Structure formats: C-alpha cells, structure tokens
Amino acid sequence: xxxxxxxxxxxxxxxxxxxxxxxVANDDVSFQWLRSHLTEAAVAAYLDPxxxxxxxxxxxxxxxxxxxxxxxxxxxxxxxxLRLDTQGKSLGMALLELRLPALExxxxxxxxxxxx
Amino acid sequence: xxxxxxxPIRIGNGAGFWGDNLDAPYLLARDGKLxxxxxxxxxxxxxxxLSHQRAKDRAAGFVTDFPDTLDRLVPILHxxxxxxxxxxxxxxxxxxxxxxxxxxxxxxxxGELEIGIVTGDDVLKEIPExxxxxxxxxxxxxxxxxxxxxxxxQSANVYLGARPIAxxxxxxARIVLxxxxxxxxxxxxxxxxxxxxxxxxxxxxxxxxxxxHLIECGAQxxxxxxxxxxxxxxxxxxGYPIAEVAADGSAVITKPxxxxxxxxxxxxxxxxxxxxxxxxxxxxxxxxxxxxxxRLTEHEPDRVAVxxxxxxxxxxxxxxxxxxxxGWTASGMLAVVGRDAEKKARAAGAMLLERVRRSGxxxxxxxxxxxxxxxxxxxxxxxxxxxxxxxxxxxxxxxxRPSVERFCREFAPLVTSGPPGIAGYASGRxxxxxxxGYWPTLVPRSxxxxxxxxxxxxxxxxxxxxx
Numbered sequence: 001x002x003x004x005x006x007x008x009x010x011x012x013x014x015x016x017x018x019x020x021x022x023x024v025a026n027d028d029v030s031f032q033w034l035r036s037h038l039t040e041a042a043v044a045a046y047l048d049p050x051x052x053x054x055x056x057x058x059x060x061x062x063x064x065x066x067x068x069x070x071x072x073x074x075x076x077x078x079x080x081x082l083r084l085d086t087q088g089k090s091l092g093m094a095l096l097e098l099r100l101p102a103l104e105x106x107x108x109x110x111x112x113x114x115x116x
Numbered sequence: 117x118x119x120x121x122x123x124p125i126r127i128g129n130g131a132g133f134w135g136d137n138l139d140a141p142y143l144l145a146r147d148g149k150l151x152x153x154x155x156x157x158x159x160x161x162x163x164x165x166l167s168h169q170r171a172k173d174r175a176a177g178f179v180t181d182f183p184d185t186l187d188r189l190v191p192i193l194h195x196x197x198x199x200x201x202x203x204x205x206x207x208x209x210x211x212x213x214x215x216x217x218x219x220x221x222x223x224x225x226x227g228e229l230e231i232g233i234v235t236g237d238d239v240l241k242e243i244p245e246x247x248x249x250x251x252x253x254x255x256x257x258x259x260x261x262x263x264x265x266x267x268x269x270q271s272a273n274v275y276l277g278a279r280p281i282a283x284x285x286x287x288x289a290r291i292v293l294x295x296x297x298x299x300x301x302x303x304x305x306x307x308x309x310x311x312x313x314x315x316x317x318x319x320x321x322x323x324x325x326x327x328x329h330l331i332e333c334g335a336q337x338x339x340x341x342x343x344x345x346x347x348x349x350x351x352x353x354x355g356y357p358i359a360e361v362a363a364d365g366s367a368v369i370t371k372p373x374x375x376x377x378x379x380x381x382x383x384x385x386x387x388x389x390x391x392x393x394x395x396x397x398x399x400x401x402x403x404x405x406x407x408x409x410x411r412l413t414e415h416e417p418d419r420v421a422v423x424x425x426x427x428x429x430x431x432x433x434x435x436x437x438x439x440x441x442x443g444w445t446a447s448g449m450l451a452v453v454g455r456d457a458e459k460k461a462r463a464a465g466a467m468l469l470e471r472v473r474r475s476g477x478x479x480x481x482x483x484x485x486x487x488x489x490x491x492x493x494x495x496x497x498x499x500x501x502x503x504x505x506x507x508x509x510x511x512x513x514x515x516x517r518p519s520v521e522r523f524c525r526e527f528a529p530l531v532t533s534g535p536p537g538i539a540g541y542a543s544g545r546x547x548x549x550x551x552x553g554y555w556p557t558l559v560p561r562s563x564x565x566x567x568x569x570x571x572x573x574x575x576x577x578x579x580x581x582x583x
Contacts, residue, residue, distance in 0.1 A: 009343040009382070011336075013391035016160075016257055016556055022389025024382065049495025058395050060408050063385045067395050071257075080442065080553055082483035082511040085492050094493040 002103075005096030007034060012092035019073035019088030021095050024065040031064040037100045043068055046098050047091070050075075068095075124360040124368075125310040127303050127327075131155040131203075132334030134162055134179055140334065141185050144356045145192045145199060147372040152306040153189075155182065155203035156299055156332050163296060164439035164552045166207045167240075167271040177209035178293075183216050186291075190224045199290070202281055202302050206293035208271065210235055211569075213293050218576025227574035232284030234294040236566040239436065239559075240272040251563075253438070256556040268440040270552060274559060275435045277401030279315060280566040281305025287570045296437065298400040303328025307361040321403040322427025323365030326410060329398065330369055330387055330422065331357040337369060337387040339377025350376025366423035379418045388412075401434055403427040434564055438555040443480065444520040447511035448527045448546035453504065454537035458489040461508040464534045468510055468526045477519040485509040508538075513551050520548040 004010075004023075007030040012021040023038065025031035044055040053071030060067070074088050075081040085091075128148040130141030134157040145153050157179045170177030182205035193199060206213045210233040221229050243266070246253065253262040273296035282305045284292045292305070307324040308315070315321070330337050335354045342348060355375025360368040369384055371377065388407060392398055395407040410425040452461040465484030472479075485491040488506035490498040512523050524546045531541050571579070 005343075009386060011341050011386050011390055015391055015393060016554060018257070018393075020389070020391060020393065022386055022392075024385050024389070047496060050493070056394075058408075060389075060395055060410075062408070062411055063388065065385055065389060067389050067392060069393055080513075080551070082445070082447070082481055082513060083494075084485060084487070084509060090492045094496045097497045 001099040001101060003096065004038065004098040004100060008096070010092035010096055012088050012090070012095075014074055014087040017072055017074050017076060019070045019091050021068045021070065021092050022065060023068065023095070024063065028064065031061075033103060034066065035059070038066065042098070042100070043070070043095065046095065047073065122363050124362045125151045125307055126358055126360050127152045127154060127306055127331070128356060128358040129154045129156060129303075129331040129334055130356050131157060132332065132336060133157065133159055134181060136334055138181075138185070140356045142188045142192070144358075144372065145189055145196070147375070148358050150199060150358065151310070152200045152202055154302040154331075155185070155201070155205060156302060156334075157182070158204045158207065158296060160437060160554055161439060161552055163208055163271045163273050163437070166209075168550060170208055175209070175212045178207040178213035178216070179205035182213065183220055186217055187220055190221070190226065193226060193229065193290075200285065200292070200306065201290070202285075202292045202306055204294045204297055204302065206233060206295045208238055208295060210293045210295055214571070214576045215579060217291065217293070218571075218573040221573035222577040227572060227577070229291070229573045230289045230570050231291045231293065231573055231576055232287065232289030232568060232570040234276065234280040234284060234292065234297065234566055234568055236280075236564060237273045237276045237294075237296040238271075239274055239564070240269060243269060243272055243438070246563075251559070253436070253557045253559070256558065262438065262555065262557070265440040265553060265555065268442070270439045270441050272436060272438045274564050275401055275437070276564075276566050277301045278304035278308055279402070280568045282309035284568045284570055285309040287568070289570045298402070299332035300325040300328030300400050301402060303331060303359060303361070304400075304402055311361075311363050315402070316429070318403055318427030318429065319425070320365030322405040323367065323423065323425040324361050325398070325400050325403055325405050325427075326388070326407065326425040327359040327361055327367035327369065327422055330384060331359050333387065333390060335377065336390065337383055338371045338379055339383060341386075342378060342383055348376065348378050352376065365425075366421065368419050368421050370419045379420055381412045381414050381420055384412050384420045384422065399430065399435075401430060404430050431558075432561050433558040434561050436557050436559045438557060440553045440555060442551045442553040443513055443515035444517045444548045445511065445513040445551040446520050446524050446546045446548045447509055448524065449507055449509045449540065450527065450530065450538050451540040452506050452508050452535070452538055455504070457503055457506045457537065458486050460535035460537060461486045461489070461506050464530050464538060465508055465510045467534060468530055471526050471529070472519070472523050475522060477516075477522045479512040479514045479519060479523070481514075482510070482512045485511070517548055524548060
C-alpha cells in the first residue's frame with residue numbers, strides 16, 4: 001500500500017457546511033494512478049466516520065490536481081458546529097494518510113520531487 | 117486611473133483575514149513597489165459579529181484594525197503618491213470607517229486624499245419586505261425557507277462585484293472602502309479600471325479574478341501551509357503576495373524581493389483549489405471563471421505566470437449571506453495526563469455535563485472532544501496507541517444563556533473532584549459567546565443596487581454619521 005501523502009499534497013477549507021480538499025499530484029505518473037484509485041467512493045469511505053454527505057471529484061489535468069467537495073462534512077459549518085476544527089482545515093492532512101494500492105513502477109518515482 | 121494602460125498593474129494583498137499579521141500591510145506597501153494594496157478582512161461570520169457591535173454603538177460595525185493599519189501607512193502614502201488601497205474594511209459601516217480614516221488622514225496632512233465608499237450590500241432592512249412580497253430566500257444547501265429563522269436575523273449582505281470598486285477608483289479615490297464584496301473583486305476592480313476592460317470581456321475578467329482568488333488569502337500562496345515547510349527560506353519573514361496583472365488579463369504571482377517563503381507552481385496550484393466548489397465554475401458577481409483551462413508556468417524563482425483562465429457571463433442572481441442569531445455557546449479545555457488519559461478525559465467530559473444536568477440545566481447541543489486521541493478529525497485517523505496525555509475540550513450551545521453560564525463554572529470543580537491528572541485550569545474560566553447560524557441564499561441581481569460615494573479625507577472628517 002502507498003500513503004496518499006507520498007504521491008500528492010493537499011489543502012482543505014470550508015464553504016458553509018461543505019468542505020473541499022484540493023489534492024495536487026507530485027508528478028504525472030502519480031496523477032494517472034490517482035485518477036483511477038483516488039475515487040469519489042474511496043474518499044467517501046475514508047471520511048465516513050464524519051457522517052458526510054455526497055463526495056464530488058473534479059479533475060484539473062493541466063495542474064495534475066483534483067478538487068474534492070465533501071458535502072455535510074462540518075457538522076453544521078463554521079457557525080453551528082461545536083467541533084474545534086469547524087472549518088475543515090485539518091481534513092487535507094487526514095486525507096494524506098489514506099492508503100491506496102501501490103504500483104511497483106511508482107516506488108521509484110515517489111521519492112524524487114519532480115517539476116512541472 | 118488611466119484607461120487602456122498597457123503596463124501590468126501590481127496589486128499586493130497584505131491581509132487574508134481579520135487577525136492576519138499586523139506588520140504585513142506596512143511591509144508589503146513599503147517593499148512591494150505596488151500600484152494597489154488590498155486588504156481582505158471579512159470571513160463568513162465577521163459581519164454578524166460586527167452587527168453585534170453596531171447594535172451597541174451606531175458608529176461601530178467596521179474593521180477597527182484598519183484605521184490603525186492606515187495610520188502606519190501614512191508615511192508611505194506621503195512617499196508613494198500613486199499608491200491606492202482597496203479593502204472591505206468598511207464591514208457593515210463603510211461610511212463610519214471613512215469618517216474615522218478621514219479624520220486620521222486630515223490630521224496627517226493628507227486631507228486632500230480622496231476616499232471612496234461602496235455601499236448597497238447590506239440588505240437586512242429589506243428582508244421582511246422581500247419575504248412579504250414572496251421573494252424566495254431558501255437556504256442554498258438545504259432548501260429550507262428563511263421563515264424558519266426570520267425572527268433571529270443578525271446580518272444580510274449581498275456579495276457585490278468589481279464594478280463599483282473600479283468606478284470609485286476611476287473617480288479618483290485613493291482609498292476604497294467596501295462592505296461585502298467577492299474577495300476576487302478586490303483585485304479585479306483595480307485591474308479593470310487600470311486596463312479599461314469592458315465588463316463583458318469575459319476571459320480577461322476571468323483571468324484577473326483567478327489572480328485575485330490566488331492572493332486573497334495572503335501568505336497561503338507564498339509558502340504558507342506548504343508541505344515542504346521545513347525547506348522554505350525564512351518562513352518567519354514570509355512575503356505577502358503580489359499579482360502583476362497584464363493588459364490581457366494574465367498575471368504573474370510573486371512576492372517582494374528578499375522576503376521568506378516560496379512562490380512556485382505547486383504553491384499556486386494548491387491555493388487555486390482553496391475553498392472552491394466546481395473548478396470549471398468559480399462564481400463571482402463579475403464572471404464565472406473556468407480554472408480547468410488555466411496554465412501555470414514558473415519562468416524565474418518566485419514568479420509564476422497564471423494564464424488561460426476562461427470566463428462566461430455570471431448568473432443573474434447574486435449570493436446573499438444571511439446570518440441569524442442561534443443562542444449562546446461556550447467551550448473549555450483541560451489537559452489530562454497519565455495512564456488511560458483518554459479514558460479519563462472522556463469520563464471527565466461526561467461528568468461535567470452530567471453535573472450541569474443535575475443542576476437543572478439542559479443544552480440544545482454538546483460535544484466532548486479528546487485531542488491527542490484522534491478527535492480533530494473524529495474517527496478518520498485514530499492514533500496507533502493509547503496516548504499518555506490528551507487535551508479535553510467540552511463545548512455546548514443553547515438558547516438559554518444561564519445554562520451556558522452554568523456550564524462555564526463546572527470546569528474548575530473537575531480539578532478536585534474528577535479523575536487524577538487534570539491540569540491547566542489556570543488559563544481561566546470560559547465565557548459564553550453569541551452563536552450564529554449561516555444562511556446562504558441567492559437574490560435577483562435587479563433587486564440590488566451598489567452605490568459609490570467619493571469625498572476627500574477632509575470632507576469625510578467634517579461629516580457626521582447619519583442615523
């Protein structure tokens with residue numbers, strides 16, 4: 001298995017009661033891999049303990065990036081939620097701990113930071 | 117501002133929220149070689165908090181940090197005769213903010229400097245009439261009717277766009293004070309005025325709006341939150357962002373020379389995705405922006421070109437952010453240490469709530485969190501083994517203030533009558549604070565009219581606040 005944080009970086013925030021997580025792949029190989037493995041269903045299952053609503057994934061191929069919108073992720077949002085992290089700032093860090101199936105060919109490219 | 121100007125305009129953003137670094141606006145204006153300094157202060161709930169203040173004092177309701185910041189900028193306004201400032205510091209009361217700034221500038225021998233205000237976003241007084249005449253203000257996410265909370269409305273502000281800002285600048289204003297405007301419009305306004313763009317030049321408007329979105333959160337695009345944070349030079353001295361917006365709408369994102377942090381394709385790409393929904397439809401009052409066509413390239417260190425965003429006409433409805441009062445809330449924290457720290461913390465939290473209940477008080481909602489045990493993102497990434505120390509946080513909300521007050525007094529007794537190993541009460545008793553609910557909705561554009569008023573600092577200083 002491979003940790004998402006070894007293939008990509010991320011940041012998250014809020015819009016009302018939805019959160020979004022922007023995920024940017026480190027390189028093209030990782031982006032293609034994530035395209036088929038970092039699915040809406042995989043993210044929804046991982047974040048299931050938060051009792052979330054629908055997860056939508058958007059692709060930005062020029063930037064090797066995805067945007068995940070997670071509905072009802074914030075237990076009421078910045079105003080109503082009683083949680084410490086009412087704005088979902090920590091969701092990006094949490095998502096980077098998601099384990100995905102690893103490709104052998106990825107093992108070598110993971111360590112080298114590449115440029116775009 | 118001159119129209120059809122071919123040179124790029126340098127717009128720097130020195131504040132990403134109310135509470136951002138106090139030195140940043142001054143340092144950015146001093147070192148940024150700016151045409152325009154923008155300062156973004158208004159989060160979703162800020163206007164509700166300001167309305168609470170205005171209820172007590174009619175002259176209040178604007179961002180009180182801004183006059184202090186402006187005072188520090190006085191020497192720079194003297195030295196840099198063309199520097200302009202565009203900010204949403206007006207909050208719920210741009211006029212009162214203008215009077216305060218006018219007085220300050222008049223005293224600083226800048227009485228001739230012109231200050232423009234943009235109003236028309238505050239529609240709280242209109243809401244009852246709109247509801248009566250059948251205007252739908254249903255919640256954007258849940259579809260519920262506003263009548264559910266109509267008795268508790270605290271603030272209601274439409275997101276205005278770039279046009280009134282551009283109008284104020286074109287009328288000669290060196291400082292523009294707005295209430296609620298879309299964050300990206302703080303950048304698009306000066307860029308459109310500078311380059312003389314038409315308001316249906318969708319691709320240019322889109323590209324400049326993308327640049328505005330990138331710099332609106334201040335240092336988040338210049339190395340803040342970056343995953344390789346420990347490899348960045350001088351993060352303590354991080355530079356705040358500058359967008360050089362060219363006549364074709366494309367922009368270069370950069371920061372003042374010699375400052376810390378980093379502007380790279382990575383930092384810009386990550387920030388582009390920050391707090392957005394569908395990237396093909398980033399909606400502002402000015403234009404619907406498509407980020408999926410956008411390209412990023414880094415030609416030199418700390419300079420990233422942003423181009424090829426495409427635009428479409430915006431919706432004929434504007435976003436309206438309504439905030440209603442939702443009772444009181446309070447939360448307190450204690451450290452819990454020793455074997456079984458998590459178990460003890462959770463028991464102590466439950467005990468605290470049970471004691472308040474036995475005293476005859478109830479809560480609409482309550483929550484016990486245990487930090488160090490995986491509760492910041494509850495249940496998603498639990499720690500591998502039982503922690504030796506955790507932070508206990510207990511939070512409640514209720515319409516009844518005495519319930520919340522009683523809750524605040526139950527933290528101290530835990531130190532002597534709870535499980536062993538509870539510390540940290542010296543940081544003090546928590547206090548009740550107003551809780552708010554957020555109600556986003558849409559209103560037809562035709563019902564909203566933005567108003568621009570430009571006066572000299574001396575004139576603002578001599579005017580009084582109308583009731």
